[in-house]
Amino acid sequence: MARAVTSQRKAINTAIAWTIGFLIFFPILWTILTSFKTEGTAIADPPVFLFFDWTLENYAVVQERSNYMRFLWNSVIIAGGSTLLGVIVAVPAAWAMAFVPSRRTKDILLWMLSTKMLPAVGVLYPIYLICIELGVLDNRAALVIILMLINLPIIVWMLYTYFREIPGEILEAARMDGASLRNEILYVLTPMAIPGIASTVLLNFILAWNEAFWTLNLTAVDAAPLTAFIASYSSPEGLFFAKLSAASTMAIAPILILGWFSQKQLVRGLTFGAVK
Amino acid sequence: MGRITLNKVVKRFGEVEVIPPLDLTIEDGEFTVFVGPSGCGKSTLLRLIAGLEDVSSGDITIDGTPATDLPPAKRGLAMVFQSYALYPHMSVRKNIAFPMKMAGLSQEEQEARIKKAADALNLTDYLDRRPGQLSGGQRQRVAIGRAIVREPSAFLFDEPLSNLDAALRVGMRLEISELHERLKTTMIYVTHDQVEAMTMADKIVVLRAGHIEQVGSPLELYRNPRNLFVAGFIGSPKMNLIPGAPAAKHDATHIGIRPEHFRIVESGGTFTGKVIVSEHLGSDTFFHVDVEGVEEAVTIRAGGEVGLRHGDKIHIEPEEGQIHRFDAQGLRIA
Numbered sequence: 001m002a003r004a005v006t007s008q009r010k011a012i013n014t015a016i017a018w019t020i021g022f023l024i025f026f027p028i029l030w031t032i033l034t035s036f037k038t039e040g041t042a043i044a045d046p047p048v049f050l051f052f053d054w055t056l057e058n059y060a061v062v063q064e065r066s067n068y069m070r071f072l073w074n075s076v077i078i079a080g081g082s083t084l085l086g087v088i089v090a091v092p093a094a095w096a097m098a099f100v101p102s103r104r105t106k107d108i109l110l111w112m113l114s115t116k117m118l119p120a121v122g123v124l125y126p127i128y129l130i131c132i133e134l135g136v137l138d139n140r141a142a143l144v145i146i147l148m149l150i151n152l153p154i155i156v157w158m159l160y161t162y163f164r165e166i167p168g169e170i171l172e173a174a175r176m177d178g179a180s181l182r183n184e185i186l187y188v189l190t191p192m193a194i195p196g197i198a199s200t201v202l203l204n205f206i207l208a209w210n211e212a213f214w215t216l217n218l219t220a221v222d223a224a225p226l227t228a229f230i231a232s233y234s235s236p237e238g239l240f241f242a243k244l245s246a247a248s249t250m251a252i253a254p255i256l257i258l259g260w261f262s263q264k265q266l267v268r269g270l271t272f273g274a275v276k
Numbered sequence: 277m278g279r280i281t282l283n284k285v286v287k288r289f290g291e292v293e294v295i296p297p298l299d300l301t302i303e304d305g306e307f308t309v310f311v312g313p314s315g316c317g318k319s320t321l322l323r324l325i326a327g328l329e330d331v332s333s334g335d336i337t338i339d340g341t342p343a344t345d346l347p348p349a350k351r352g353l354a355m356v357f358q359s360y361a362l363y364p365h366m367s368v369r370k371n372i373a374f375p376m377k378m379a380g381l382s383q384e385e386q387e388a389r390i391k392k393a394a395d396a397l398n399l400t401d402y403l404d405r406r407p408g409q410l411s412g413g414q415r416q417r418v419a420i421g422r423a424i425v426r427e428p429s430a431f432l433f434d435e436p437l438s439n440l441d442a443a444l445r446v447g448m449r450l451e452i453s454e455l456h457e458r459l460k461t462t463m464i465y466v467t468h469d470q471v472e473a474m475t476m477a478d479k480i481v482v483l484r485a486g487h488i489e490q491v492g493s494p495l496e497l498y499r500n501p502r503n504l505f506v507a508g509f510i511g512s513p514k515m516n517l518i519p520g521a522p523a524a525k526h527d528a529t530h531i532g533i534r535p536e537h538f539r540i541v542e543s544g545g546t547f548t549g550k551v552i553v554s555e556h557l558g559s560d561t562f563f564h565v566d567v568e569g570v571e572e573a574v575t576i577r578a579g580g581e582v583g584l585r586h587g588d589k590i591h592i593e594p595e596e597g598q599i600h601r602f603d604a605q606g607l608r609i610a
């Protein structure tokens with residue numbers, strides 16, 4: 001029997017849920033609102049919520065001062081490239097772990113995940129020096145590789161989880177039916193794993209898009225993505241809150257829109273295997 | 277042609293030897309059933325033949341060709357899995373066509389074979405459905421269809437009916453037997469259900485812990501079980517195995533009497549006891565009897581309706597010449 005919930009109880013729960021949801025969303029909302037204020041209104045005390053003179057001035061200034069499209073393009077290249085490369089590397093790895101596991105497979109998976117527990121700043125210095133040595137500081141290709149390596153454990157873990165859900169007998173049936181390894185992956189495994197691969201790609205694209213530590217520390221001009229674009233408006237001296245907000249809004253807009261349209265896929269992907 | 281020979285085949289998983297050296301020949305066109313309790317190695321043996329597992333040593337020959345190192349696809353065998361293992365993202369038609377597509381058959385040939393298989397298996401109306409929209413029995417038929425169209429030299433069945441409900445199982449059993457009659461292709465069938473083994477097989481291979489306990493036709497195994505294990509495993513309800521004094525009278529450590537080989541007598545009889553449970557099936561009645569001097573309950577079968585109830589006294593007499601004798605090693609005494 002389903003638990004009985006009174007309508008009053010239901011209303012309270014709904015109100016609580018909306019409040020929490022609003023609190024979580026509030027910083028983003030505030031950023032967007034601030035981006036439409038003048039610098040003066042932006043720091044007004046007490047803060048103005050909705051009733052102010054809405055202006056697009058900040059967007060105009062930001063557009064004038066910096067080349068948004070270049071940052072955007074760098075973000076697309078770095079996030080997209082590292083995700084794509086990561087999937088190409090992770091599919092065979094996850095395949096092997098899911099379908100031909102050895103006694104050490106679980107240990108390897110945990111070890112891979114443990115690298116995510118290391119504070120990134122711990123290896124900043126060596127990686128920075130390596131980049132200088134190789135002449136790849138402020139280089140998109142280098143960032144693609146570094147972000148790929150950083151997100152690889154997550155990609156492998158996610159794909160491993162999805163592959164594990166595919167019954168081995170189906171792949172064996174394909175083998176019995178005369179499929180080569182290539183055909184087995186092409187015609188049987190991949191079509192069955194597409195929802196999983198899609199949500200892995202999506203999540204990692206978002207993670208790479210939002211990654212700020214390495215992109216800020218290893219880029220200057222040529223390879224600078226949107227994170228650097230935002231950072232360039234954060235100044236300790238001036239009154240740049242509104243412009244910073246405008247830049248932030250422009251930087252998060254693409255990923256926010258992508259996330260909105262793919263939320264169903266994302267949620268399904270993240271809870272995959274939890275509910276059958 | 278589908279003559280399969282296993283020569284001193286051994287399979288080890290790490291340190292554990294699941295199949296000790298094993299020799300077996302399956303003749304062309306034969307319906308062979310591997311039967312045994314779970315964990316006896318019957319599925320492993322089938323997978324070794326299929327090529328889904330590598331043998332640790334020994335060799336496998338299919339139609340005189342060494343197959344030990346051939347990948348599954350090159351062995352010319354088709355397999356039907358317990359879970360059906362259909363491709364969920366393909367329609368029934370595409371599932372059945374898949375092995376032919378892999379073999380590079382022409383489109384016309386594929387169509388013709390799909391039509392023939394669908395007709396034979398009553399799948400014509402379902403060709404454009406996905407496996408998820410089919411019932412268990414239909415899925416199993418699709419799996420069989422996918423196996424047939426390859427025209428393999430042998431079919432391998434890995435407990436194909438154990439996911440079906442009882443009524444369907446009987447129906448599918450008949451269908452598979454009919455299929456064998458029609459195609460006359462070698463079939464190897466793995467099951468833990470001795471009823472399936474008895475009803476379908478030309479030859480039964482009884483396995484225990486990777487060892488072959490006995491090979492023979494169903495009736496050979498029924499009439500002359502080589503040892504206590506086979507005696508207890510083949511036949512339903514199982515044979516009564518009686519140790520102690522009653523056995524000693526026949527110069528044996530155990531005697532075995534099948535439930536159907538007892539007669540109920542008015543008085544006297546070799547054994548006397550009390551009915552513990554009576555099971556009335558209409559056609560038969562089974563009595564579980566607590567017999568004096570025998571520790572385990574003795575099961576007897578009486579034809580038709582016999583009106584004995586719980587607690588009733590019963591006199592029983594084994595039929596002449598139907599007492600199996602076994603020695604201290606559990607082997608049959610001729």
